[in-house]
Amino acid sequence: MDTNQDTSAAGGVDDDPAAWPDDRMVDYAGFSRLTGLRTGTLRHYGTKSKGRPAERRLIPEPDDHAREPDGSAIEARPRWKVSTVRAWMASRPGTGRAGVKRGPRRSTS
Incomplete structure (x- = not known):
């Protein structure tokens, strides 16, 4: 199987994302x-990230874009290496808004 194909099709030998090689290209x-x-x-993150510097992006810059038969890039079809996605996940902050401390929960009774 070509490791540079999109992963949008379900099924097959590499159905488990944990087994995907780092150089495999993935779409949304x-x-x-x-x-x-x-x-x-993810699409919303991509839209909100356009024009932002790398450190302020909500999603990593695509490593590539899907291609037309003539070789031209299709900008609406970004692709990332699995290693890029894994690195992004490892560097993401936890849940909640950054810098907002949560106080004790209020009693509902």
């Missing part, structure tokens, strides 16, 4: 399977 669907985030969330 593959990114979603690796991270557990919804594809809509």
Whole structure:
């Protein structure tokens, strides 16, 4: 199997994202399977990240874009290496808003 194909098709030998090689290219669907985030969330992150410097992006810069038969890039079809997605996940902060301390929970009774 070509490791540079999109991972949007389900099934097959490498159905388990943990087994995907680091150099494999993934689209939004593959990114979603690796991270557990919804594809809509990832697309939103991508839209909000345009024009931001690398340290302020909500999603990593794509490593490549899907190609037309003539070789030209399709900008609406970004692709990332599995290693890029894994590195991004490892560097993400925990849940909640950054810098906001949570106080004790209030009693509901």
